[in-house]
Amino acid sequence: MKVDGQCHCGQITFEADIDPDGVRICHCTDCQTLTGSAYRVNVQTPAAAFVLRSGQPKIYIKTAESGTRRAHAFCPNCGTPVYSCTIADPPTYSLRVGCIRQRAELRPMRQIWCRSALPWSMDLRGVEQLSRQ
Numbered sequence: 099m100k101v102d103g104q105c106h107c108g109q110i111t112f113e114a115d116i117d118p119d120g121v122r123i124c125h126c127t128d129c130q131t132l133t134g135s136a137y138r139v140n141v142q143t144p145a146a147a148f149v150l151r152s153g154q155p156k157i158y159i160k161t162a163e164s165g166t167r168r169a170h171a172f173c174p175n176c177g178t179p180v181y182s183c184t185i186a187d188p189p190t191y192s193l194r195v196g197c198i199r200q201r202a203e204l205r206p207m208r209q210i211w212c213r214s215a216l217p218w219s220m221d222l223r224g225v226e227q228l229s230r231q
């Protein structure tokens with residue numbers, strides 16, 4: 099599926115080809131901190147199918163508990179997380195679904211790191227719903 103996206107300020111724009119069945123939620127504590135939210139939603143794209151159309155992301159190298167180092171790309175102006183990948187020669191990019199224009203169609207198929215999920219984030223049905231703030 100062809101998708102495109104941009105950061106909040108519009109400096110970074112991109113296009114990619116993704117498998118909509120590969121959308122997943124990550125509940126790890128790093129994703130909670132790095133998103134400033136309850137969990138992250140990702141989808142992978144092969145490097146050959148990812149095109150950065152404009153802008154130059156800033157890279158933060160994250161070292162995991164396991165020692166694995168990973169490049170996290172975000173907009174240097176507005177801070178929107180855009181993707182992560184291996185540091186050298188990435189075979190794939192893990193795109194942040196929140197900045198993909200077609201995100202409403204990208205329903206997650208899997209949740210990982212559920213052991214660190216915020217318990218309340220697993221069921222929001224009982225939370226009051228307003229159509230706007």
Ligand SMILES: [Zn+2]
Pocket residue numbers: 105106107108109110173174175176177178
């Ligand atoms: Zn931006």
Ligand SMILES: [Zn+2]
Pocket residue numbers: 124125126127128129130138211
């Ligand atoms: Zn994570």
